Amino acid sequence: MQDVGLLHDRLQKIHHSGRLLLGILNDILDFSKIEAGKLAIHPQPFLLQTLFDQLLDLLHQLAAQKGLALHLDLAPDLAQAYRGDLSRLRQVLTNLLGNAIKFTDQGEVHLAVHLARCVKNQAWLTFAVRDTGLGMTPEQQERLFQAFTQADTSISRQYGGTGLGLAISQRLVQAMGGEAIQVQSALGEGACFYFTLPLTQCSAEEEQALLQSQEPGPEQLPRLCGHILLVEDNLINQEVACHQLQQLGLDVTLAENGAEALKALHEAEFDLVLMDIQMPVMDGYQATQAIRAQGRTLPIIALTAAAMIEDRQQALDAGMDGHLSKPLAIEELQPLLARWLPCSESMPSQGISPVALPEEAAQTALPDPVYVDHQAGLRQLQGDFALYHRLLSRFLVQLEQDTADLPQNLAQLATPLDFEQAQQRLHALKGVAGNLALKHLAEQAGVLDQELRARQAPSAQAIQAFHASCEKTRAQLASWLAQSDTQVAELPVVQPTLQQALVQLEQAITHNEFIDLAPLQALARQLSGQSLAEWEAVCDALDHFEFEQAAVHFALLRQFLAASQHAPPRR
Known part of the structure; x- marks a missing residue:
């Protein structure tokens, strides 16, 4: 395998050099088209979030290699969809962000977009790229947008480049009807490049069509490459997440708490960590802080049944790179992981193929979807009927054990420790129920979870509603599982x-x-x-x-x- 590694390294260098040469040729061709007045602008509807996702895919790894934080922020008052030349806008932003990363050795690069003004049916959006890099003198800034010119003669030797990128970007912005790119900078204090561009807000019908086109089925999701450390203490959640990650082509190692995660990171190399928040021994926040204190920069994604904005912010403040709410949906999991993990480009992608249900299982009397949404549960597991049946069977036993005394305990909370322990039990129950598409139970557990987090004693009505949901869910599960036992036994084992x-x-x-x-x-x-x-x-x-x-x-x-x-x- 050493020969493969050496060959792989050489081929990667050849590939990288070829990409650089192709980039230079494309720049020269673009500049020639612009100078000849032959550059065409092609407006089309697009989603701003799609543009941001594409930029993250292109540039996150480049920033991570230098230890830089890359932040992309959309103002809350922006529409989801606009009409403009997505390709040329992406080209401009890629150039500005790429330059910011190139000339920044520590700190961060930040892209922000906000609504500057509205004129008739046009929205003028301001795009600003800030960095904490080298900065420039006023004299250097004057030469920025001249073709084949760098800020100083040492730039091309130290950092590479032709000096065409900013000149082309400036002309592209003007060709799209925008205001010229401006720069604010001081030597040693970073730089901010910004421009304002007119875009037409899409109609509701266009926006809906775009949103629907961005929701591929599991069979269309490209597979990923990488070794994932999954840190999760609940056995059912472990199986759900492992199944989804393996369906995406990823290798998975399990750790049941933060302390085990730290040990695993010492024993093996991982490409990414999926970190549950509420765990015994050491929780996700503590584990993440310990990992960052060791100087490790690998991506860490929070897994939690909480979906509040403050929960997401707390995860980011602890040093995590992203946040996923339970129940995990593979359609959300794959795009998020793809920001840090490569797709299986070297081999034909087969996508994710759901396991077909046997006719007998499909005809089994279905449970009430309010309590057991078996179709949603099967989608969570890419159609693996046998796995879903096994997890529900295990959950039924767990539900009977974990909730036998819970309603009575909820009515007798006295100390802060009582509130904390009850909240942890309900938070875990909410997450597992959500992953198994037991919607009503997940909702009722979530109501109590929020009250307990606020240190509010649950009302008698809330406790009763939760107890009734437990009983109804338990009855639905027991009935359906008994009916489908025979069909599951006949299913073939798949890998x-x-x-x-x-x-x-x-x-x-x-x-x-x-x-x-x-x-x-x-x-x-x-x-x-x-x-x-x-x-x-x-x-x-x-x-x-x-x-x-x-x-x-x-x-x-x-x-x-x-x-x-x-x-x-x-x-």
Whole structure:
């Protein structure tokens, strides 16, 4: 595998150099079009959030490599959708943000967008890019927008570049009808580049069409590469999150509290941490602060059943990079993780294919969706009926154990410790119920959770409503699970994540494609030491670009795995 690593490094350098050369050629072509008056502007409806997501995807890793914080903020009074040339606007902002990251060694880069004014049917939006970088003298600022000119002659030697980016950006903004890019800066105090651009607000129909187009089904989501540390103390939540992460192509290691997470980070390398907040021993905030105190900069995403703005802010203040609310939806999970993790570009993406339900299971008498929304629950688990059935069975036992004395205890809260313990139990119950699409129970637990967080004694009506929801949910679960036991027993055991990865590797070998090192390493971790000799034979053949031999050994590997089952996530 050392030869693969060396080859991978060289190919990455070739790829990077090619991209740089392509960027220079594109800049020259754009500048030539502008000078000849041939540059065309193509307005189209677009979502501001989509633009921000694209910018994050492009630039977050570049900022992270320098240890910089990258913040993108939309003012709350902005519309969701506007009409303008998305491609050219993205080109301008990419250039300004890229320059800000390039010339900033520590601190942050910040893009803010706000509504400057409205004129008839046009909204004038101001885009401002601020950094804490080198800054410039007034003399340097005067030369900024001249073609093939840098702020000083040492810039191109130290940082690279042709001096075309800002000149092109200035002309693009003017071609789109905007006000010229301005700069405010002082040497050693960073810089702020800003411009104001007229955009037409989209109609309600256009906005709705855009929003619907941004909601792909699970089968359309691209797979990701990476090793995730999942820090979660609830066993059911662990299974739900692990299933979703593995469906996305990710390798998962589990930790049940913050202390275990710190230990795991010392023992292995991870690309990202998904961190629950409320856990025993050490909670998510404490663990994150400890990780940051060690100088680790890997992304940490908060997982919590709380969705209030202050909860999100508290997570960011603790050093986390993002926030996901339970129940986890894979359509929200994938785009967020894709900001930090690469997609499986080196192998054909199969997307996420839901497991088809057997006809008998589909015809089983369905529970009341108010209490058990089984369709939503199956969507959470990409159609894995057997897994959903198993998790509901486990939850039914847990519900009977955890709530037997809870209503009585809620009516007798006296000390701060009583409130804290009750709140933690209800917060956990709310999260698990949400992940399993037990909507009514999740809502009632959430009502009590909020009251207890505010140290308010729950009302008798709220306690009674919660108790009634527990009883109704319990009855619905028991009835449906009993009816579907036979169908679940007949379902075949599937290994979607491992099988999809094997299919992708087989296709890449068949087509003699270059295979990136990261997917090979991820697949090796998925195999968990199984069929080591066969796997090493495949890798050795790939090391020497002997694709026919690799195909032979791969067929042997598939035969060896045919009768075996993949190991569960590591702990």
